[in-house]
Amino acid sequence: MSNSQPATIEDVARIAEVSIATVSRAIHNPEKVATTTRQKVNKAIAITGYTTNAMARSLRMGRSNMILVLAPDIGDPNFSNILIGLENEARAHGYGILIGHTQGDPERGLEYLKFLNSNQAAGLILFTGHIPFGYQAMTTRLPPAVAVFEPVFGSTIPYVGIDDTAGARKMIEHLLASGHRRIAFIGDGRGKLGHIRRRAGYDAGMDAFGIPARDRIIVEGDGTIEGGRLAVEQLFVRDTLPTAFMCINDAAAIGVVLGLTARGYELPRDFSVTGFDDVPQASFINPSLTTIRQPRTAIGNKAMALLLESLGDGMPRPDDILIIPDLIVRGSVTAPTAKR
Amino acid sequence: MSNSQPATIEDVARIAEVSIATVSRAIHNPEKVATTTRQKVNKAIAITGYTTNAMARSLRMGRSNMILVLAPDIGDPNFSNILIGLENEARAHGYGILIGHTQGDPERGLEYLKFLNSNQAAGLILFTGHIPFGYQAMTTRLPPAVAVFEPVFGSTIPYVGIDDTAGARKMIEHLLASGHRRIAFIGDGRGKLGHIRRRAGYDAGMDAFGIPARDRIIVEGDGTIEGGRLAVEQLFVRDTLPTAFMCINDAAAIGVVLGLTARGYELPRDFSVTGFDDVPQASFINPSLTTIRQPRTAIGNKAMALLLESLGDGMPRPDDILIIPDLIVRGSVTAPTAKR
DNA sequence: TTGTATGCGTTATCAT
DNA sequence: ATGATAACGCATACAA
Numbered sequence: 001m002s003n004s005q006p007a008t009i010e011d012v013a014r015i016a017e018v019s020i021a022t023v024s025r026a027i028h029n030p031e032k033v034a035t036t037t038r039q040k041v042n043k044a045i046a047i048t049g050y051t052t053n054a055m056a057r058s059l060r061m062g063r064s065n066m067i068l069v070l071a072p073d074i075g076d077p078n079f080s081n082i083l084i085g086l087e088n089e090a091r092a093h094g095y096g097i098l099i100g101h102t103q104g105d106p107e108r109g110l111e112y113l114k115f116l117n118s119n120q121a122a123g124l125i126l127f128t129g130h131i132p133f134g135y136q137a138m139t140t141r142l143p144p145a146v147a148v149f150e151p152v153f154g155s156t157i158p159y160v161g162i163d164d165t166a167g168a169r170k171m172i173e174h175l176l177a178s179g180h181r182r183i184a185f186i187g188d189g190r191g192k193l194g195h196i197r198r199r200a201g202y203d204a205g206m207d208a209f210g211i212p213a214r215d216r217i218i219v220e221g222d223g224t225i226e227g228g229r230l231a232v233e234q235l236f237v238r239d240t241l242p243t244a245f246m247c248i249n250d251a252a253a254i255g256v257v258l259g260l261t262a263r264g265y266e267l268p269r270d271f272s273v274t275g276f277d278d279v280p281q282a283s284f285i286n287p288s289l290t291t292i293r294q295p296r297t298a299i300g301n302k303a304m305a306l307l308l309e310s311l312g313d314g315m316p317r318p319d320d321i322l323i324i325p326d327l328i329v330r331g332s333v334t335a336p337t338a339k340r
Numbered sequence: 341m342s343n344s345q346p347a348t349i350e351d352v353a354r355i356a357e358v359s360i361a362t363v364s365r366a367i368h369n370p371e372k373v374a375t376t377t378r379q380k381v382n383k384a385i386a387i388t389g390y391t392t393n394a395m396a397r398s399l400r401m402g403r404s405n406m407i408l409v410l411a412p413d414i415g416d417p418n419f420s421n422i423l424i425g426l427e428n429e430a431r432a433h434g435y436g437i438l439i440g441h442t443q444g445d446p447e448r449g450l451e452y453l454k455f456l457n458s459n460q461a462a463g464l465i466l467f468t469g470h471i472p473f474g475y476q477a478m479t480t481r482l483p484p485a486v487a488v489f490e491p492v493f494g495s496t497i498p499y500v501g502i503d504d505t506a507g508a509r510k511m512i513e514h515l516l517a518s519g520h521r522r523i524a525f526i527g528d529g530r531g532k533l534g535h536i537r538r539r540a541g542y543d544a545g546m547d548a549f550g551i552p553a554r555d556r557i558i559v560e561g562d563g564t565i566e567g568g569r570l571a572v573e574q575l576f577v578r579d580t581l582p583t584a585f586m587c588i589n590d591a592a593a594i595g596v597v598l599g600l601t602a603r604g605y606e607l608p609r610d611f612s613v614t615g616f617d618d619v620p621q622a623s624f625i626n627p628s629l630t631t632i633r634q635p636r637t638a639i640g641n642k643a644m645a646l647l648l649e650s651l652g653d654g655m656p657r658p659d660d661i662l663i664i665p666d667l668i669v670r671g672s673v674t675a676p677t678a679k680r
Numbered sequence: 681t682t683g684t685a686t687g688c689g690t691t692a693t694c695a696t
Numbered sequence: 697a698t699g700a701t702a703a704c705g706c707a708t709a710c711a712a
Contacts, residue, residue, distance in 0.1 A: 006457040006458075008705060008706085009705065009706065009707095010705080018683085019682065019683045019684075020683090020705090020706080020707090021682075021684080021685095021707080021708075022681085022682060022683075024707055025681095025682085025707090025708090028707080033681070033682085034682085037681080037682080051454050052458075052705085052706075053399075053457070053458045053459070053705050053706070054454070054458040054460055055395045055399045055404075055458050055459060055460055055704095055705080055706095056399050056458075056705035056706045056707090057705080057706055057707075058395050058688095059393075059395045059396055059399055059687095059688050059689070059690090059704095059705080059706075060687080060688055060705080060706045060707050060708085061706085061707070062688070073420070074419070074423055074439075075417070075419075075420030075421070077415070079414070079415075080413070080414040081415070083414055083441060084441075087441060087443070091448075096451070096452075097441070098438055098439075099414075099439040101423060101437070101439070103424065103427070111436070112436075114391050114394070115394070117346040117391050117393070118346075118392075118393045118394040118395050119688095120394055281621070281624065284624065284625075286626075348688095348689060348690090349689065349690070349691095350689080358698075359698065359699045360690085360691095360699090360700095361691085361692085361699055361700075361701090362697085362698060362699075364690070364692085365697090365698085368691080372697075372698095373697070373698080374698085377697080377698080392689085392690080393688090393689050393690070395688090395689080395690090396688070396689035396690040396691090396704090397689080397690055398704095399688090399703095399704050399705065399706090400689080400690040400691050400703075401690080401691065401704085402704070458705095681712105682711105682712085683710105683711085684709105684710085684712090685708100685709090686707105686708090686710100687706100687707100687708100688705105688706090688707095690703100690704085691702105691703090692701100692702090692703095693700105693702080693703105694699100694700090694701085694702100695698100695699085695700080695701100696698080696699075
């Protein structure tokens with residue numbers, strides 16, 4: 001049925017006995033071509049198995065229908081679900097996705113960004129928290145871009161993510177409602193945006209409950225499993241034990257669980273622990289982690305919708321979108337015992 | 341420094357005061373151009389920030405320097421590391437990677453395959469175990485392709501993966517050396533290639549040790565956590581308890597661990613359990629899983645090397661590459677107790 | 681409604 | 697050693 005070489009528009013034109021212009025029109029502006037001609041063309045397309053050569057098309061049009069997604073780590077448990085959201089939305093609008101895996105290497109990021117210069121990609125989704133360094137020197141024109149998950153530092157690129165503060169607020173209220181008062185906040189580094197925002201949610205909740213600042217226990221932490229372990233040790237040394245640990249993310253929470261278990265405590269009987277993000281492991285660990293779920297697919301959806309919108313106008317709209325995340329109640333929180 | 345529009349070869353030529361032909365040569369055949377001219381050109385390139393328009397290049401050349409990687413599930417813990425191997429090797433040869441996420445949907449696979457027709461991709465890495473259905477109807481010419489991780493059913497596409505039989509053999513020998521004799525094999529479905537191969541390793545090891553076939557316990561299973569749980573129940577009902585469970589993969593092993601733990605046993609004191617693949621969770625679960633590690637990055641490397649080779653010849657070589665995997669000893673195996 | 685002809689940015693052939 | 701030019705496949709302005 002088909003030849004060794006992919007069919008071109010010319011092959012179709014010859015078989016349909018029309019000009020290539022008519023074929024092109026029949027495809028892109030069917031209403032501008034006579035019904036009978038259109039049918040001939042469609043038949044010829046079916047016969048040849050013709051597919052428009054995307055490269056030639058983009059070259060001619062000066063823009064493509066691909067969106068470049070830059071991610072430092074494909075293995076990130078957040079990534080694959082966000083990607084699904086991105087893809088579904090893109091597909092619905094006739095766009096395709098091109099994934100650039102930078103492995104955190106700015107040089108690779110730069111490499112992929114060349115796609116944009118070649119018009120191989122019409123827009124950019126940034127999953128990296130930054131524009132690959134050196135891109136500004138390459139060209140002054142940054143194409144329509146949207147950041148997901150974390151905002152791009154020092155830029156006006158619109159950003160789609162969750163409302164960290166609202167999420168943290170939900171969590172702290174859950175803990176307070178469970179009867180906890182001495183609740184430690186285990187962070188991931190004072191300067192980080194997520195830290196600041198989630199901490200703000202913690203404070204707001206504590207404020208609303210009338211718990212004085214001096215009764216709040218804050219550990220800076222670093223957001224890793226090891227950091228969670230360390231936080232436990234610090235608190236034991238300081239002898240300022242809380243009844244609950246509200247952790248900046250699931251990794252830290254897992255560290256806390258591990259640290260507490262290693263010291264011979266039983267959870268959640270002796271301590272309550274909460275995470276944030278809802279990574280896959282969160283439901284595996286014992287006790288399963290009460291956490292805040294990242295609405296990953298929704299983030300992907302919104303981000304792509306935003307990008308495609310600004311592609312239409314040609315004019316990016318700088319409004320961030322913050323989705324309010326859900327509390328996922330599992331087994332790691334109970335009422336505090338009177339024991340201590 | 342740079343204009344709003346990406347610089348073209350013509351811009352460079354104008355600034356360097358040479359023809360575009362010379363610019364192209366200076367880039368691709370530097371030895372064919374006078375040193376002084378070359379310097380002028382390089383300077384002009386630096387000034388303009390010129391980057392070759394990959395689309396125009398591919399259009400003209402009839403081939404691109406991108407490799408399409410088709411994967412059903414980016415979130416697969418195996419994928420990201422294989423990808424790293426693929427990328428590194430590709431990069432070393434001046435190729436880039438384009439990831440097509442099919443979500444298991446043949447239609448999407450087909451969509452991405454159009455890239456090949458458009459010469460947007462020069463070759464194909466299949467992570468899917470099959471060619472997207474319908475592609476054959478689209479074109480008879482399948483481009484150079486290599487399958488990773490699992491072979492493509494009913495095709496001659498070369499395949500790079502691990503030597504399942506050798507891996508399983510390593511595992512069974514480890515178990516035997518630890519003193520186990522009644523070792524159950526928990527599979528993932530009789531027909532599956534991995535099942536057949538790993539079972540072969542199990543049998544070979546048992547044979548070599550002189551353990552008669554009637555003393556071998558085989559559970560067909562399905563390779564999931566739930567399947568592992570079920571296998572435990574089956575064996576309890578049949579009252580043919582082994583001292584060790586050799587599972588077809590880590591998921592099944594985790595299921596076995598969960599099932600055994602739920603019944604009140606302590607591991608590895610009461611039973612030894614082994615996995616296969618070494619997924620991230622394998623080291624998290626308690627007890628940490630003794631398993632066979634997939635050399636994922638190596639698989640990626642080899643696969644891409646093979647693909648690029650066959651791209652050179654234009655002629656795919658049909659030799660599969662099987663890497664012998666390593667045994668990872670963790671905490672889930674001890675000598676059997678005399679208890680039972 | 682349809683066809684002719686031009687150009688998108690490259691590379692490669694053929695002159696010079 | 698260098699330059700002029702054709703062609704890759706397509707979309708579209710313009711002509712018919």
